[in-house]
Amino acid sequence: MDTHSNAQAAPVAAPADTAPERIRPFRIDVPQSDLDDLRHRLTRARWGTGVPGVDGWERGVPVPYLKDLAAYWADGFDWRAAEARLNAFPQYLTEIDGQDIHFAHVRSADPDAVALLLIHDWPGSFVQFTDVIEALSRDFHVVVTSTPGIGFSGPLTSTGWTTGRIAGAFTTLMARLGYGRYGVQGNGGGAWIAGEMGRIDPGHVVGVHLNGLVTFPSDDPADFAGLTEAEQTRLQRLQDFRDDKMGFNAIQSTRPETVGHALHDSPVGQLAWIVEKFKEWTDPANELPEDAVDRDTLLTNVSVYWFTGTAASSAHLYYETAHDPAAWAPKDPGTVPTAVAVALPTDVAIRRYAARDHHVVRWTEFERGGNFLALEQPGLLVEDVRAFFAALARDA
Numbered sequence: 001m002d003t004h005s006n007a008q009a010a011p012v013a014a015p016a017d018t019a020p021e022r023i024r025p026f027r028i029d030v031p032q033s034d035l036d037d038l039r040h041r042l043t044r045a046r047w048g049t050g051v052p053g054v055d056g057w058e059r060g061v062p063v064p065y066l067k068d069l070a071a072y073w074a075d076g077f078d079w080r081a082a083e084a085r086l087n088a089f090p091q092y093l094t095e096i097d098g099q100d101i102h103f104a105h106v107r108s109a110d111p112d113a114v115a116l117l118l119i120h121d122w123p124g125s126f127v128q129f130t131d132v133i134e135a136l137s138r139d140f141h142v143v144v145t146s147t148p149g150i151g152f153s154g155p156l157t158s159t160g161w162t163t164g165r166i167a168g169a170f171t172t173l174m175a176r177l178g179y180g181r182y183g184v185q186g187n188g189g190g191a192w193i194a195g196e197m198g199r200i201d202p203g204h205v206v207g208v209h210l211n212g213l214v215t216f217p218s219d220d221p222a223d224f225a226g227l228t229e230a231e232q233t234r235l236q237r238l239q240d241f242r243d244d245k246m247g248f249n250a251i252q253s254t255r256p257e258t259v260g261h262a263l264h265d266s267p268v269g270q271l272a273w274i275v276e277k278f279k280e281w282t283d284p285a286n287e288l289p290e291d292a293v294d295r296d297t298l299l300t301n302v303s304v305y306w307f308t309g310t311a312a313s314s315a316h317l318y319y320e321t322a323h324d325p326a327a328w329a330p331k332d333p334g335t336v337p338t339a340v341a342v343a344l345p346t347d348v349a350i351r352r353y354a355a356r357d358h359h360v361v362r363w364t365e366f367e368r369g370g371n372f373l374a375l376e377q378p379g380l381l382v383e384d385v386r387a388f389f390a391a392l393a394r395d396a
Helices: 032-043 063-075 079-087 163-176 189-200 229-244 247-254 256-265 267-280 295-308 311-322 351-357 378-395
Strands: 024-026 091-096 099-106 114-119 140-145 182-187 205-211 337-343 359-366
Touching: 032 063, 032 267, 032 295, 063 267, 063 295, 079 295, 091 163, 099 163, 114 163, 114 189, 114 378, 140 163, 163 189, 182 189, 182 378, 189 205, 205 378, 247 256, 247 267, 247 311, 256 267, 256 311, 267 295, 295 311, 337 351, 337 378, 351 359, 359 378
Parallel strands: 114 140, 114 182, 182 205, 205 337, 337 359
Antiparallel strands: 024 091, 091 099, 099 140
């Protein structure tokens, strides 16, 4: 029996109207049987021995570290407390293009505030924005989405969920919520979606704020001329990533269903698959992932994937991008004002490459942080988002 069949939690009792465009209140309520099943699997995990002489992270997540984290997930982590914290934010579901879309919606006390859509990347979830929602809601009507196929947006109901299709669904969501003007913030893969929203809906998107942006040089030798030392470091960092840290991408882009079986069945496997990215994509000044991101928050994020059974469908998003000709075809530069926040310890973004694809009007470099800036340095992110949109309002 699939123990995840009820894990998307029960929505609040619905009125008779079941039209697809209806927005339904939603509350997370993972069945106790799913919690019991998770603990049973964690306590009965079959552990490998590792290879003698390998005690670092260069070959993946070390066995002793993962054992300790899995033990805490089983007997120390309090899902019900995490669930209550998430449920403090009003949440909803709505069907768009045949797919349920989950989102949190926190309105500002200022009725004239502009709306701001927040978009996560893999292996994050809407959990990664929980530390910035309250602060941002002082200035914005905040909408935090779960990407189709991830978390409470549920397993994918069809193929073809490319970046462009997701961007289109999110523009529909904002229109359905009644927002004629709104900003977008995205990180990592969410930055790709955010940028695409600016391209397809420039009449409504007033500004796009990106962090964890990945930029690529073209084949033109001029792209490599005159790079600063810092930019050369970022370009080398991108090359190192492609040479040594792309295993997850290769698998998810080619055989997502195969790896999905393992991740769906094994919480230890799911934990390792995600925690490795939090080690590699957070500020390297931190020795362990939980030194960068609170351990309970990290496990809340992993638990969302586990309880919703969305490991495989999240992997399929990589397949869709890799096999989408439009994702790699040349595009006209975006016209919506765009801000790029760069975490100097980890990021690879180079301004001239970013300006080729986006209308970059603000470029901020942070001495601390990594890809998960909303969790690692929430204050810095909030300050930069506020400053960017305040400047746009003054210039309007």
